Amino acid sequence: MSAIISLLIMVVAIYLLSIITDEFFIESLDEMSRLWKLPSNVVGASLMAMGSSAPELAIALFALFLSGGEHSDVGIGTIVGSAVFNILVITGVSAIARPARVTWHVVVRDCVIYVASIGLLLVALADGTIIWLEAVAFLGLYGVYIYILFQWNAFMPGEEVDVVEVVESEIHHAPASHLVLHQKVSWVVQKGIGLLMGNPRRAFLRAFFVSIGLIAAISWVLVDHAVKFAEAIGMPPIIVALTVLAVGTSVPDMISSVIVARQGRGEMAIANAVGSNIFNILVGLGLPWLIAILLRGTTVPVGAENLWLSAVILLVTVIVLFVFLSTGRLLSRREGWVLVGVYTIFLLWTWLEEMLTNMG
Numbered sequence: 001m002s003a004i005i006s007l008l009i010m011v012v013a014i015y016l017l018s019i020i021t022d023e024f025f026i027e028s029l030d031e032m033s034r035l036w037k038l039p040s041n042v043v044g045a046s047l048m049a050m051g052s053s054a055p056e057l058a059i060a061l062f063a064l065f066l067s068g069g070e071h072s073d074v075g076i077g078t079i080v081g082s083a084v085f086n087i088l089v090i091t092g093v094s095a096i097a098r099p100a101r102v103t104w105h106v107v108v109r110d111c112v113i114y115v116a117s118i119g120l121l122l123v124a125l126a127d128g129t130i131i132w133l134e135a136v137a138f139l140g141l142y143g144v145y146i147y148i149l150f151q152w153n154a155f156m157p158g159e160e161v162d163v164v165e166v167v168e169s170e171i172h173h174a175p176a177s178h179l180v181l182h183q184k185v186s187w188v189v190q191k192g193i194g195l196l197m198g199n200p201r202r203a204f205l206r207a208f209f210v211s212i213g214l215i216a217a218i219s220w221v222l223v224d225h226a227v228k229f230a231e232a233i234g235m236p237p238i239i240v241a242l243t244v245l246a247v248g249t250s251v252p253d254m255i256s257s258v259i260v261a262r263q264g265r266g267e268m269a270i271a272n273a274v275g276s277n278i279f280n281i282l283v284g285l286g287l288p289w290l291i292a293i294l295l296r297g298t299t300v301p302v303g304a305e306n307l308w309l310s311a312v313i314l315l316v317t318v319i320v321l322f323v324f325l326s327t328g329r330l331l332s333r334r335e336g337w338v339l340v341g342v343y344t345i346f347l348l349w350t351w352l353e354e355m356l357t358n359m360g
Contacts, residue, residue, distance in 0.1 A: 003232035006225040013222040014248040017055045017215060019189055025211035026051035027200035032208070052272075053279050054212075055249045056082055058219035061288040064300065074223055074241040075288060076302060079280045080121075080310045081246025086273040086280075087317045088343035090254045094261035094269040095336030102270060102325050109152060110274040111322050113145045117281045118315045125308045130300040132293045138286025145278060242310060242350055270331065274318075313346060 029051045050057075060075030094100060120141060124134045193214070200207035226245055230237040253276060257269035292300050320342070324335040 006229035009225045013218050017218055020211055020214050024197045024200045024207045028204040028207040031201050031204040052253050053276055054215050056280055057284045058216050060284050062220045062223050064288050064292045073238045077238045077241030078245040079284045081242035082250045083277040083314055085246050085250045086277050088339045090257045090273040091270050092336040092339030094257045095331040096333050097258045097261045100331045114274050114278055117278050121311050130289045135286050135290035138282045142282035
């Protein structure tokens with residue numbers, strides 16, 4: 001019974017996180033980008049990535065301090081699992097919705113930084129201990145990525161597209177029969193949350209800070225009940241993080257990416273998935289680690305066994321994606337199905353390995 005209650009609380013928490021993130025936090029960030037007149041590719045890799053990855057960042061941060069850091073792997077597992085989901089499922093489903101033609105220099109730019117991020121993660125996990133220098137290296141590499149984006153935009157300007165407006169427009173014109181119940185429920189929830197937030201376009205600073213507070217509070221609840229759920233079903237929390245939490249926090253990104261892909265902007269969907277992963281790994285892990293090290297004055301221990309192997313799988317997935325994108329610079333529907341199939345195998349392998357371990 002306790003497992004069912006914890007699972008229901010997790011579902012509600014993930015749903016609330018998606019509403020707060022998509023309808024308020026990202027809206028306030030988008031308004032800030034308008035005022036600062038930032039180019040769209042920089043916004044997508046920084047502010048938009050920050051918005052869509054805020055739940056994962058909060059989960060990683062609170063997992064380090066829940067029960068004295070006993071379940072710190074939950075945060076890392078959520079981010080690594082989310083990264084695998086983003087690369088395989090989001091890009092795969094986007095290609096299935098509509099094959100994506102990509103620009104070669106964008107693929108090289110993002111994939112090179114992404115591979116470097118995974119390499120840094122593998123090095124950090126190798127000895128099972130995170131030191132302050134490794135945490136700073138994560139944040140430093142993300143700073144290099146943002147600098148490259150600004151320079152890239154100066155020399156190779158592309159089409160400026162407001163991702164938020166594209167997604168909102170598609171949802172607004174979607175068939176009512178498919179969205180009636182969801183719209184009614186979401187409308188009630190949004191109105192309730194809106195009493196605290198205000199209008200995210202006009203009162204964007206208020207929406208920004210209240211969103212951070214709510215995301216933090218809900219993420220704390222989510223981590224706590226993920227641990228309780230794992231204990232109730234006799235499963236290590238890291239496995240729940242790699243699968244349930246990772247998928248739950250990434251589904252809103254998948255929906256937005258499919259909408260963008262159907263608009264014929266598949267490259268944007270792929271770039272958003274890779275950009276979000278770069279943010280998740282470098283900032284989503286680097287920042288919580290650095291905060292924990294500074295507050296505790298010591299290193300951060302991590303369980304490297306499951307995580308290191310998952311990180312290796314992550315490296316393999318980005319190589320597969322890079323090969324697919326290199327063939328005619330088109331991610332076809334067939335290749336999209338292959339990516340989704342690989343993710344299914346990853347899920348089955350993760351759960352099967354744990355079952356065999358428990359039986360042994």
